[in-house]
Amino acid sequence: xxxxxxxxxxxxxxxxxxxxxxxxxxxxxxxxxxxxxxxxxxxxxxxxxxxxxxxxxxxxxxxxxxxxx
Numbered sequence: 001x002x003x004x005x006x007x008x009x010x011x012x013x014x015x016x017x018x019x020x021x022x023x024x025x026x027x028x029x030x031x032x033x034x035x036x037x038x039x040x041x042x043x044x045x046x047x048x049x050x051x052x053x054x055x056x057x058x059x060x061x062x063x064x065x066x067x068x069x
Contacts, residue, residue: 002042006035 010032016025 002035002039006032006039009035 009028013025013028013032016028
């Protein structure tokens with residue numbers, strides 16, 4: 001879903017920049033880049049989840065897990 005939204009908003013941004021609607025085109029481009037960053041973040045998290053490695057915040061959870069042993 002995030003990929004579809006990113007592509008659509010990026011397409012709108014390019015169209016608005018081509019007809020020289022600079023403010024709208026740049027704001028849509030920024031939104032599209034934000035969605036792209038979210039997509040990359042989700043892909044990295046899912047890869048880490050599937051491989052069993054840790055992406056963020058595992059230092060604290062691993063510390064707490066080691067206290068129980």
